[in-house]
Amino acid sequence: xxGGKWRxxxxxxxxxxxxxxxxxxxxxxxxxxxLFDNVNTLKNENLQLTLVNERIRYSNTESISSAGGAGxxxxxxxxxxxxxxxxxxxxxxxxxxxxxQQIINLNAQVNELEKSLKxxxxxxxxxxxxxxxxRAEIQxxxxxxxxxxxxxxxxxxxxxxxxxxxxxxxxxxxxxQDENRSLVERLIKYKSKDxxxxxEENEHFIKxxxxxxxxxxxxxxxxxxxxxxxxxxELEEAAREGGSRSxxxxxxxxxxxxxxxxxxxxxxxxxxxxxxxxxxxxxxxxVKWSPTDRIVATSGADRKVKxxxxxKLTAESRGTxxxxxxxxxxxxxxxTGAYLVGASNDFASRVWTVGDQRLRxxxxxxxxxxxxxxxxxxxxxxxxxxxxxxxKIWDLRSRMCTETKFAGSSCNDLxxxxxxxxxxxxxxxxxxxxxxxxxxxxxxxxxxxxxxxxSLDLSRDSNYLLACVRDDTVQLIDLRMxxxxxxxxHESFKVGCDWSRAAxxxxxxxxxxxxxxxxxYVWNTHTGKLEAILKDHS
Numbered sequence: 001x002x003g004g005k006w007r008x009x010x011x012x013x014x015x016x017x018x019x020x021x022x023x024x025x026x027x028x029x030x031x032x033x034x035l036f037d038n039v040n041t042l043k044n045e046n047l048q049l050t051l052v053n054e055r056i057r058y059s060n061t062e063s064i065s066s067a068g069g070a071g072x073x074x075x076x077x078x079x080x081x082x083x084x085x086x087x088x089x090x091x092x093x094x095x096x097x098x099x100x101q102q103i104i105n106l107n108a109q110v111n112e113l114e115k116s117l118k119x120x121x122x123x124x125x126x127x128x129x130x131x132x133x134x135r136a137e138i139q140x141x142x143x144x145x146x147x148x149x150x151x152x153x154x155x156x157x158x159x160x161x162x163x164x165x166x167x168x169x170x171x172x173x174x175x176x177q178d179e180n181r182s183l184v185e186r187l188i189k190y191k192s193k194d195x196x197x198x199x200e201e202n203e204h205f206i207k208x209x210x211x212x213x214x215x216x217x218x219x220x221x222x223x224x225x226x227x228x229x230x231x232x233x234e235l236e237e238a239a240r241e242g243g244s245r246s247x248x249x250x251x252x253x254x255x256x257x258x259x260x261x262x263x264x265x266x267x268x269x270x271x272x273x274x275x276x277x278x279x280x281x282x283x284x285x286x287v288k289w290s291p292t293d294r295i296v297a298t299s300g301a302d303r304k305v306k307x308x309x310x311x312k313l314t315a316e317s318r319g320t321x322x323x324x325x326x327x328x329x330x331x332x333x334x335x336t337g338a339y340l341v342g343a344s345n346d347f348a349s350r351v352w353t354v355g356d357q358r359l360r361x362x363x364x365x366x367x368x369x370x371x372x373x374x375x376x377x378x379x380x381x382x383x384x385x386x387x388x389x390x391x392k393i394w395d396l397r398s399r400m401c402t403e404t405k406f407a408g409s410s411c412n413d414l415x416x417x418x419x420x421x422x423x424x425x426x427x428x429x430x431x432x433x434x435x436x437x438x439x440x441x442x443x444x445x446x447x448x449x450x451x452x453x454x455s456l457d458l459s460r461d462s463n464y465l466l467a468c469v470r471d472d473t474v475q476l477i478d479l480r481m482x483x484x485x486x487x488x489x490h491e492s493f494k495v496g497c498d499w500s501r502a503a504x505x506x507x508x509x510x511x512x513x514x515x516x517x518x519x520x521y522v523w524n525t526h527t528g529k530l531e532a533i534l535k536d537h538s
Contacts, residue, residue, distance in 0.1 A: 024110065028102075035096055038092065039092055039093075049081070056075065060075060269510065270532070270534065271534075277308070277315035279300065279308070279315075280306065281301075282327075284299070284300045285299050285301065285499065290354070291337050292336065295309055295310075295354075296308045299329070299331045300328065301327040303322070303326060303327060304322055305328055305331055307319050307357070319357040321340065321352045322359075323359040323362070324342065324350060326345035326346035326369075328343065329369070329371050330342065330373055330499075331343075332373060332374045332375060333375075334379040335375070336379060337354060338355065339351055339352070339360075340352050340354055348363060348364045349362075349384045349394075351363070351396060360396075363382065363392075366384065366386040366388050367386075368388035368410070369386060370386045371412050371499060372384065372412070372414045372426075376393065376424075380397050381394065382396065385412070385413065388410075389406065389407055389408055389410055390405065393438065407428060409428040409429045411426050412427050412454050413426070413453070414426040415456045416458075417462050423436065424436040426456075427467060428452075428453055429452050430452075431449050431451055431469075432447065432448055432449070433456070433465070433477070447482065447483075449467065451471030451472075452498060453469055453470075454468045454500045455502050457504050460504075463479055463480055465479055467502075468495060469495065470498070471495075472495050474488040476488070476511075476525060488523045488530075492515070492519075494515055497516075501513070501514070509524060510524060511523050518535070521533055
């Protein structure tokens with residue numbers, strides 16, 4: 001029974017295949033069959049005619065004499081008929097060959113069409129799958145876009161709330177500054193009165209004491225001298241100046257105003273070396289005072305940052321900060337003195353804790369030497385400037401770069417102009433000083449100088465900027481007017497390298513900068529006078 005089933009199955013499959021393969025050519029096959037029938041018919045007719053022809057010839061030989069001219073005509077007609085039949089047969093053979101060739105061509109075309117149909121079926125299936133995946137992807141993107149719209153709205157609301165809070169805090173700050181200004185003015189008046197009173201007492205004391213008495217001024221500082229007209233004159237001038245001195249800019253900080261109002265509290269001009277010590281193996285690239293302790297940080301070409309206690313006029317080593325793989329070009333303390341950041345030639349910056357001298361963070365991402373690194377308003381943010389023509393802002397909590405600013409020129413130094421760290425000033429190889437607002441990507445404006453900018457320093461009140469320039473000058477810039485107000489130069493002063501540092505004195509009345517021949521030049525920022533040339537370096 002089973003044997004019969006598979007036989008029937010094979011037969012039915014063969015019939016289906018036969019039907020599928022012959023149905024398309026049924027007309028051609030039937031046409032060819034008719035041609036074959038016609039050929040057979042014509043062959044039979046030709047054979048019969050040949051027989052008739054033979055009979056006629058045979059009869060003609062017998063009746064040739066009697067038939068005469070009429071028989072010849074009949075023979076010619078028959079011969080003509082035979083020729084016509086042969087010609088028709090030849091045409092039929094030719095048509096048969098043409099039909100066979102046509103059948104072969106049609107078979108080839110059918111095969112090609114079947115292949116093309118299969119290829120198109122494959123393409124259709126692939127495109128169908130691709131369409132399905134693209135629809136799923138579109139659906140996913142639409143979902144993400146909806147979520148992002150919601151998140152964007154939340155951020156806008158938060159930003160608006162923060163702006164309102166910022167405006168309120170700014171108003172409180174303005175009121176506090178106004179109150180502080182009035183308190184400072186009152187304090188200056190009281191100090192001026194105290195100065196006048198104390199100077200009168202000093203004058204009375206000078207008249208009644210011996211020639212070697214010591215004088216105590218209003219600031220608790222002690223000075224020794226002989227009783228002379230010179231001392232009296234100096235005390236009188238100091239008393240007169242007490243109420244009239246003011247800081248460089250009208251918008252100076254409270255510390256600057258108080259210090260300017262106090263006689264003898266201005267920065268003392270250094271004249272001799274107080275302390276000399278070997279800090280590094282090789283060049284010393286940077287020096288920085290701690291804002292809270294009598295500690296100095298130095299960095300050098302020996303890849304180290306060293307801490308020194310100089311409170312007793314001796315250089316007592318407080319530790320060495322290691323981890324850099326190349327010379328350290330810049331060091332900076334945070335406002336609390338607890339952290340120190342160093343910029344290195346190995347394309348990285350590092351943050352150490354001063355107390356335990358441990359390396360806390362390594363900031364990598366620049367593709368060139370890092371020339372400057374500063375804390376940005378708080379100990380958790382650092383800004384770095386590099387030879388790769390970028391500035392990068394780092395968040396030490398997330399240990400990543402949060403923003404990159406493209407300056408277009410190598411950065412040699414930078415400063416932050418306010419306590420919040422919202423404004424950054426950078427000095428560049430292309431002779432420009434650029435001003436950046438960290439809330440925007442592009443620089444707000446810039447100042448073009450006559451040479452490459454090697455260093456920047458900011459006055460205490462953030463009103464004045466000091467720029468050391470490779471055209472052998474130091475420029476004093478008033479940031480309120482955004483213009484150069486004074487230029488300092490001397491025939492023997494030469495800026496020796498692209499990282500020569502110029503700095504304000506504590507009171508802002510003096511500035512100091514190193515020269516290529518090993519001397520330190522000190523200028524008065526008010527008068528522009530060269531106060532001293534300190535030639536103790538070899």
